[in-house]
Amino acid sequence: MAEVERWGGAALVAEDVRKRYGDTVALDGVSLSIPAGEVFGLVGPNGAGKTTLVRTLTGTTRCEGSIGILGSAPGAVDAHRVGLLPQSFNPADRLTARELIAYYAGLYDEARPVDAVLDDVGLADDADTWYENLSGGQQRRACVGTALVNDPDVLFLDEPTTGIDPAGRRSLWSLIDGLAAGGTTVLLTSHSMAEVERLADRVGLLRDGSLVAVGSPDELIVEHGGDSHLLLDAPSVDPAAVSAALDAEVTARDGRLVVRNVALADVGAIVADLEAAGVDFDSFTWAEPSLEDVYLQLTGEAMDDGRVGR
Numbered sequence: 001m002a003e004v005e006r007w008g009g010a011a012l013v014a015e016d017v018r019k020r021y022g023d024t025v026a027l028d029g030v031s032l033s034i035p036a037g038e039v040f041g042l043v044g045p046n047g048a049g050k051t052t053l054v055r056t057l058t059g060t061t062r063c064e065g066s067i068g069i070l071g072s073a074p075g076a077v078d079a080h081r082v083g084l085l086p087q088s089f090n091p092a093d094r095l096t097a098r099e100l101i102a103y104y105a106g107l108y109d110e111a112r113p114v115d116a117v118l119d120d121v122g123l124a125d126d127a128d129t130w131y132e133n134l135s136g137g138q139q140r141r142a143c144v145g146t147a148l149v150n151d152p153d154v155l156f157l158d159e160p161t162t163g164i165d166p167a168g169r170r171s172l173w174s175l176i177d178g179l180a181a182g183g184t185t186v187l188l189t190s191h192s193m194a195e196v197e198r199l200a201d202r203v204g205l206l207r208d209g210s211l212v213a214v215g216s217p218d219e220l221i222v223e224h225g226g227d228s229h230l231l232l233d234a235p236s237v238d239p240a241a242v243s244a245a246l247d248a249e250v251t252a253r254d255g256r257l258v259v260r261n262v263a264l265a266d267v268g269a270i271v272a273d274l275e276a277a278g279v280d281f282d283s284f285t286w287a288e289p290s291l292e293d294v295y296l297q298l299t300g301e302a303m304d305d306g307r308v309g310r
């Protein structure tokens, strides 16, 4: 109980967590507190330390600093109360989806009915298919199912939707919504900002082993997302030409040009200016800043494409 009080009743706490692999600093003093029932999204570039943080929080790797999970140290917490979907998870190929879920259910004194778990992850119709014959997305869903068998109070999902098609992803999102509504604390890592923006109550952005921002998606967007902007599909156009035509800051991103700081009311005039300047674009989209803009801003990846402007 002393531990619960020490951590203020939070479901997950990290205090100054540090982890090195040889000369590599994977976590450089991460502190975090996640209340019960929160969906917390952990994002960051490859190698930022997300999986390492999940591993330290679940006690699957040692670290410096303190970890609290449901009021206990990771090694002392009741395993029935924790679910983990690791990023890399390769079950035996010659188990059916049903056998795989049943195997994991058998590890606990009390587990959910196997059919209910198969239903949750959308595999009821493929329950008797060998794991090796499931599609990549179905395999990942089966893996998600293994983390749900014990009806955990805290659920770690390390890139759960990788390889899952849009419909399957949406059904997993609904599943996560339902778990959170039932009080499950979820820590989710993802490279999909749309997914995190959709699911997470709060988001933590890791960069080089440090949490550089934590807040709700809305808070982060207001603080770091920048202004609304116009996206131009103009594959053959030099950003400098657009910048000169509009006297505006223009960035190239994912094959499109981003004109920063454009109010919706100004879109018509800007399009007219582009046409007058002979800028050849296929289509345009006006967009409010999103979590993706926050990510690009805070990771510095927005600068990779080269920025031109005022």
Ligand SMILES: Nc1ncnc2c1ncn2[C@@H]1O[C@H](COP(=O)(O)OP(=O)(O)OP(=O)(O)O)[C@@H](O)[C@H]1O
Binding pocket: 021, 024, 025, 026, 044, 045, 046, 047, 048, 049, 050, 051, 052, 053, 087
């Ligand atoms: N077992 C290990 N041995 C040595 N170095 C490791 C090990 N695991 C992770 N690292 C290193 O620690 C750093 C953080 O890795 P980690 O896997 O936590 O990043 P990540 O944010 O999860 O990346 P990704 O988005 O690619 O999954 C990287 O530099 C990685 O190479």
